[in-house]
Amino acid sequence: MSESSCCHSPAPDPKQGHGDSCHDxxxxxxxxxxxxxxxxxxILAAAMPESWxxxxxxxxxxxxxxxELVQDMWLGMFIGVFSIGLMNLLPKDTILNALGRQxxxxxxxxxAAAGIVLDLCNHGLLxxxxxxxxxxxxxSQVLAFLIASPWNSLSLTIVMFALLGWAWTLTFIGLSFLVAVVAGLIVDGMxxxxxxxxxxxxxxxxxxEKISVKDNVRRIRRERGLFRTVCLDSFSESKMIMRWLLFGMxxxxxxxxxxxxDAMQTWFGPTLVGLGLTLVAATVIEVCSEGLLPIAADLLTxxxxxxxxxxxMMAGVSTDYTEIMVLKETTGRxxxxxxxxxxxLPQILLLGVLLNQFSA
Incomplete structure (x- = not known):
């Protein structure tokens, strides 16, 4: 991304590297x-006796x-950061072939299916x-991947079955996947x-130039060293996104x-006002899907x-300020x-109203 891309209008220039902020x-x-x-x-203060x-x-x-946020988010963020370095071992052409060119x-x-396969929270997936x-x-594919994934990871699905029951879990997963696919198709048309x-x-x-995964790994190992390259790429290419995740925490x-x-949940009844307040709260509360789930379960029960x-749960993906800022930094627009x-949002609100009406 070009150095000026996140401060001005022009789209990012892939030839100028990956600037990680609006600043020099x-x-x-x-x-x-x-x-x-x-x-x-x-973190240091949390390790000290409270009397100190x-x-x-x-x-x-x-x-x-x-x-508590660190405990919820560190693993997903670590895997996400390290995965960026590992993805550099894959030729970009291989990634395009896997996700589809047409x-x-x-x-x-x-x-969307690729998002389901990756067992990460929304911050690691960002x-x-x-x-x-x-x-x-x-x-369009990036958004479908991002929207579908946080709900449908294996670990979160198990927790959802425990907190929400199998019927609501399957309903929520199916509807979230539907939102991801419809959103992807709309953006594809745009x-x-x-x-x-x-x-x-x-x-x-x-x-x-087309190159195989094996040849690409050999080239990186020969030129810079495999482990060193993965670590350096992980840090340098994730810093732009990490700045917003850390600020969000x-x-x-x-x-x-x-x-x-308790004060928040008092206002979140099955009404249009409650739905609107839920949307606002989900926009500003910055936690992983695992962190949102207990509150969502309380709203359900x-x-x-x-x-x-x-x-x-869905607004935590679609309207969250961290997602918005990261997408802006990534695309430059x-x-x-x-x-x-x-x-x-229109899909989420419509489905939210219908779920409240049919469950009344």
């Missing part, structure tokens, strides 16, 4: 390092909230989605009509500190609002980033 590389990335510092201090901490109102609550239902279904885009994968830009990295991938901890879960529970809520 010589400048300090205050968002990344500031959020990292807050996170590191919170200064008597500051809400401090312990904030530290606890931050530590437009239409087949390629979108392949992308990292991989950005890498797919830079490999030349169509934006790309074909020229309403949104084609992936600029795709042309570079199509022109690149700090913001989410602040929300959890000053807004109680205590508030008797399955539509709100579905909206809460605000318009491209806001395509995600544009093509998913």
């Amino acid at each position: 590389h010589s400048r300090v990335d205050w968002l990344f390092w500031g959020s990292s510092a807050v996170l590191a201090m919170s 901490l200064p008597d500051i109102p809400y401090l312990v609550t904030f530290i606890t909230a931050e530590w 437009r239409g239902v087949g390629s979108v279904l392949r992308a 990292l991989i989605a950005g890498k797919l885009y830079k490999s030349g994968v169509r934006y 790309e074909s009509r020229g309403s949104i830009e084609e992936n600029p990295f795709r042309a570079e991938t199509e022109r690149a 700090v913001l989410a901890a602040l929300i959890k500190t000053f807004v109680s879960q 205590r508030a008797a609002a399955p539509g709100n529970a579905f909206t809460f 605000w318009k491209m980033a806001f395509v995600l809520p544009l093509v998913t």
Whole structure:
């Protein structure tokens, strides 16, 4: 991505590398390092006896909230970061062949199915989605991959069966996959009509010399060393996305500190107002799918609002500010980033209303 791509309008130039922020590389990335510092201090404070901490109102609550987020998110984020380095071992042409080169239902279904196979939370998948885009994968496929995946991983499905029951679990998974495919097809049509830009990295991938996975690994091992390359690529190419994930963790901890879960759930009944408030809450609460699930289960059981529970989980993918900012940084366009809520929100709200009505 070009250095100016996230501060100005032009689309990213694949020839200019992968800039990781709106700023020049010589400048300090205050968002990344500031959020990292807050996170590191919170982890250190969590390891200390509570009596050692200064008597500051809400401090312990904030530290606890931050530590809980770390426990929920670290594994998915680590796997996501490391996967970016591993994906560099795959020639971009191989990735395009796997997900499908042609437009239409087949390629979108392949992308959504790929999201199901990867057992990661939405934060780890964000990292991989950005890498797919830079490999030349169509934006419609990237969005289908991103929307389908957080619900349908094996680990989350097991937890969903325990908290929601088999009937609602299968219903939610089926509807979320439907939203992903429909959204992907809508964006596919927008790309074909020229309403949104084609992936600029795709042309570079199509022109690149065709090389096998085995030959690519040999080349990397010979030129730079395999393990060193994977580690360096993992850090350098994920930093742009990690800055927003880390900032989101700090913001989410602040929300959890000053807004109680009971106060939120009081307003989330099976009404249009409750559905709207659910949407707002899901937009600003920054946790993994696993972190959203207990709250969604409470909305389903205590508030008797399955539509709100579905909206809460789905909006965590489609309207979450971290997803929006990461897509903007990856594509270099605000318009491209806001395509995600544009093509998913109407579906989510409609399905939420229908679920509340039919379960009443």
